[in-house]
Amino acid sequence: MVERIDGCRSEVISVGTILGKVKSAYNVEIEVDGDSVVIEGDNNLMVLRAKETVEALSLLSSNSDIDPMLADYVILLENDGKLQEFINMEDEVFFTTYSGRPLKAKTLGQRFYIDALKRSELVICSGPAGSGKTFLGVAMAVKAFRNKEVSRIILTRPAVEAGEKLGFLPGDIAEKVNPYMRPIYDALVALLGQENFEKYYEKGLIEVSPLAFMRGRNLDDAFVLLDEAQNTTVDQMKMFLTRLGMNCRACVCGDFTQIDLPRGSVSGLYDSMDVLKGVDGVSLISLNEADIVRNPLVQRIVRAYADRDRNRAEEF
Numbered sequence: 001m002v003e004r005i006d007g008c009r010s011e012v013i014s015v016g017t018i019l020g021k022v023k024s025a026y027n028v029e030i031e032v033d034g035d036s037v038v039i040e041g042d043n044n045l046m047v048l049r050a051k052e053t054v055e056a057l058s059l060l061s062s063n064s065d066i067d068p069m070l071a072d073y074v075i076l077l078e079n080d081g082k083l084q085e086f087i088n089m090e091d092e093v094f095f096t097t098y099s100g101r102p103l104k105a106k107t108l109g110q111r112f113y114i115d116a117l118k119r120s121e122l123v124i125c126s127g128p129a130g131s132g133k134t135f136l137g138v139a140m141a142v143k144a145f146r147n148k149e150v151s152r153i154i155l156t157r158p159a160v161e162a163g164e165k166l167g168f169l170p171g172d173i174a175e176k177v178n179p180y181m182r183p184i185y186d187a188l189v190a191l192l193g194q195e196n197f198e199k200y201y202e203k204g205l206i207e208v209s210p211l212a213f214m215r216g217r218n219l220d221d222a223f224v225l226l227d228e229a230q231n232t233t234v235d236q237m238k239m240f241l242t243r244l245g246m247n248c249r250a251c252v253c254g255d256f257t258q259i260d261l262p263r264g265s266v267s268g269l270y271d272s273m274d275v276l277k278g279v280d281g282v283s284l285i286s287l288n289e290a291d292i293v294r295n296p297l298v299q300r301i302v303r304a305y306a307d308r309d310r311n312r313a314e315e316f
Contacts, residue, residue, distance in 0.1 A: 001044045003051045017068045018057065025075045026050040053078045056087060073112055073283070086115055095139045098193035103139060109291035110136060116283035117251060122244070124273055125253040126230075127287025134227050137251040138187040141223040144249060145205070150223045152204070155184050157227040158211045158236065181208050184227060211236060220245035229269040230254035231261055237268025257305065 023030055028041035028050045037054055041047045056074050077083040093102040094114055105111040110132055116123045117140040127133045141153045188197045188206065200206045211232065226232070226240055229252045237252075244250055254269040261267060276282045289303055 001041060001047045003039045003047050018071050021068065021071050021075060022050055022053055022057075025053070025079075030054070049078055052083060056083055059087065070109070070112055070286075073116070073285075077115075086111070095143050095191070097191050098196060105136075106132070107287075107291040109285070109287040113285045113287065114140065116285055117249075120283040121248070121281040122241070122250045122276075123252070123283045123285060124229075124269070124276065125251070125285040125287065126256055126269060126273065127253070127285075128255055128257060128289055128292060131287040131289075131291040133253040133255075133287055134183060134225075135187045135190075137225050137227075137253055138184060139191055141225055141251065142188070142191045144223045150247065150249065151221045152207060152223075153200075154207045154209065154219060154222050154224045155181060155227070156209050156211050156214060156224070156240075157181065157184075158229075158231045184208070184225070211240065214240055214243050217243050218245040219243045219248050219250075221247045222249075224248060224250045226250070226252045228254055228258075229272075230256055230259045230267050232268035233261065234266050234268050234271045237272050241272065257309075 019030055019032075022028075026041065026046040026049055027043065028039050028047055030040075030050070031038045039047055039050050039054065041050070053075055056078070057071060074083065077086050093104055095103040097103065105114050109127070113123070113125055113133070113136055116125075117137065123137075125133045125137070138155075141155075144150050145153050185197075185208075192200070197206070201208075211226070222245075224244065229237065231254070232240070240252075241250075252269065252272070254267075256267070256270065259267050273284050277284060289306070
């Protein structure tokens with residue numbers, strides 16, 4: 001069977017890595033002919049599925065090139081029969097705040113991220129400042145809590161600046177870790193309102209703990225979010241991931257450009273994304289500068305630093 005797709009963005013899907021992924025996934029042959037793509041194979045069903053995947057990649061890449069990791073996700077959705085559902089979710093309001101503000105994904109990467117948070121037990125997301133990785137993760141945690149899918153929300157992050165030695169700071173655990181959790185507190189107040197946040201916090205339904213205090217615990221019936229995960233060590237990340245219990249969903253997010261670990265240390269975030277690649281129930285998402293939804297200046301700042309680091313690497 002032969003299928004031809006005319007008028008697609010063949011320059012995007014013809015990139016070797018992307019093309020190879022589709023061919024391998026469906027055991028078909030694919031050729032690029034100008035602005036068309038020709039798919040050929042012995043199995044009609046596989047040819048049709050490859051066609052749907054290529055059409056989706058062309059559609060989703062209308063504003064930017066497809067990241068190979070996102071291409072893997074498109075193939076996964078097609079294999080699960082959920083690709084069309086994902087494509088149709090562009091204008092979906094996935095959460096409404098206490099004040100009635102509707103929240104939607106603003107970029108392609110955010111759509112993949114939200115969809116992964118809906119479907120997977122564990123989502124590991126890397127991305128630059130302003131790409132929404134923390135806020136969207138907290139929003140999906142609150143949504144699961146509101147819908148009674150979990151009974152509590154647990155928020156944690158490594159306190160690298162204090163070397164995890166929080167005992168020298170004044171106050172109880174919450175007061176000690178408060179400076180490090182401020183971005184998450186702000187997100188919770190924006191989503192729930194100050195009064196609801198304080199009520200749930202006082203009842204222990206929203207818990208904030210430094211990463212060091214996760215050791216030895218079993219996290220059951222909870223949505224757990226680990227923020228600033230780029231500052232975990234390999235051992236800390238393994239410790240955290242092995243705490244996940246029954247009916248537990250987890251979101252791990254961090255930014256590879258803001259690693260504060262001692263020089264020579266391997267980031268637990270980087271290591272986990274390598275080790276857990278392809279593990280059932282785990283989704284890996286990479287956001288980039290195109291997903292930054294803060295002041296456009298932030299996009300330009302991130303791009304400038306990335307260019308500088310790339311030039312330095314080429315010098316060596």
